[in-house]
Amino acid sequence: MKSSLESLLNSQVLLLPSKKPAAAKGPNSIRLDKGELPFAPSPLVIEALKREISQINRYPELLGGSLRKALAQYTQAKVEQIILGNGSDDLIELILKVFVAPGDEVILPSPTFFIYEFATKVVGGIPINVARNKQFDIEIEDILARLNSKTKIIFLANPNNPTANLTSREKIIELLEKSDCLVVVDECYYEIAGLSVIDLIESYPNLLVLRSFSKSFGLAGIRLGYALASSQIIDYLYRLAQLFPVNRLALVAGEAALGDLGYIEENIKKIIQQRVLLQQGLEALGLQVYPSATNFLFARTTGITSAELVESLAQQEIYLADFGLKQGLDAYYLRIAVGSERENELLLQAISEKITGDIIK
Ligand SMILES: Cc1ncc(COP(=O)(O)O)c(C=O)c1O
Numbered sequence: 001m002k003s004s005l006e007s008l009l010n011s012q013v014l015l016l017p018s019k020k021p022a023a024a025k026g027p028n029s030i031r032l033d034k035g036e037l038p039f040a041p042s043p044l045v046i047e048a049l050k051r052e053i054s055q056i057n058r059y060p061e062l063l064g065g066s067l068r069k070a071l072a073q074y075t076q077a078k079v080e081q082i083i084l085g086n087g088s089d090d091l092i093e094l095i096l097k098v099f100v101a102p103g104d105e106v107i108l109p110s111p112t113f114f115i116y117e118f119a120t121k122v123v124g125g126i127p128i129n130v131a132r133n134k135q136f137d138i139e140i141e142d143i144l145a146r147l148n149s150k151t152k153i154i155f156l157a158n159p160n161n162p163t164a165n166l167t168s169r170e171k172i173i174e175l176l177e178k179s180d181c182l183v184v185v186d187e188c189y190y191e192i193a194g195l196s197v198i199d200l201i202e203s204y205p206n207l208l209v210l211r212s213f214s215k216s217f218g219l220a221g222i223r224l225g226y227a228l229a230s231s232q233i234i235d236y237l238y239r240l241a242q243l244f245p246v247n248r249l250a251l252v253a254g255e256a257a258l259g260d261l262g263y264i265e266e267n268i269k270k271i272i273q274q275r276v277l278l279q280q281g282l283e284a285l286g287l288q289v290y291p292s293a294t295n296f297l298f299a300r301t302t303g304i305t306s307a308e309l310v311e312s313l314a315q316q317e318i319y320l321a322d323f324g325l326k327q328g329l330d331a332y333y334l335r336i337a338v339g340s341e342r343e344n345e346l347l348l349q350a351i352s353e354k355i356t357g358d359i360i361k
Pocket of ligand 1: 034035086087088089090113157158159160161186188211212213214220224225
């Protein structure tokens, strides 16, 4: 080969970091770093997966077939207003491919879900980070001030990850009315938060709503998400989508999960109960905990940096997500998924030992 490999690359690749495998986690580890649900999926999901497994020599239905219909019933949208994806991460990338050309700008009220920035860079777009206020709420005027003819998308995670707070419906409507670009409202935690703007997709052609089966439905490992928007936007998205973005097992798992909403509601009740107890426990240990509409808590340490706390707990196989020094934050922020009752108790005990141990030293 005469020229270097780098000279062949799409230059965007060099702007992105390499991915490294995470250290293997033991079977007894307490995993509160990825915002997952601690419960097994509904027994109906497991039965449906068992039935489908012998069919995986066949490709899945092209546009998601009966799951799309079940979602139309669940969301009260039309089938042609829904697209399925291999997790909502996959749909975020697809939206960027369809709307953003190299040099176009994408507004990110930050801190926010890091995949928006990653996927913007993948397509050569320019991420414009607009800082949220002290309560991590968005400031409409600050966002509007950054819009120009190159702005294609505003991404609004609602509730936001990692800060766990909700943006009001009124503010979203103001954003939709005052901007000409696509507004993506990411409702990944919808069933926990209970606030949605999907009813607005008929009135606002610039609105797209993202949803996921990873959080409230407890199906993070199956990779299944969907988006709702005008049938015109959905048609454009399907033009660029892979032929079979969602596998057969994910399709039947999603449909079975929608057929057992009682199970989901029970799990959400448990998570919200545990969230309150975990928040109280963390506050009693001196952490500042922000209001949460999700299945995780965003917290701030004092005296000890979040990196030090997270590293120390990892040695005991308790995993939390460190946000210290990320996205404009100082060295004291972390995100903690709400685990099972037992996991939360062990977490609080470990934090207490770390903090009191440090004071005695
Ligand atoms: C706001 C937000 N959107 C999307 C995702 C990704 O969800 P999925 O598992 O469906 O790709 C996450 C995951 O944490 C999230 O927090």
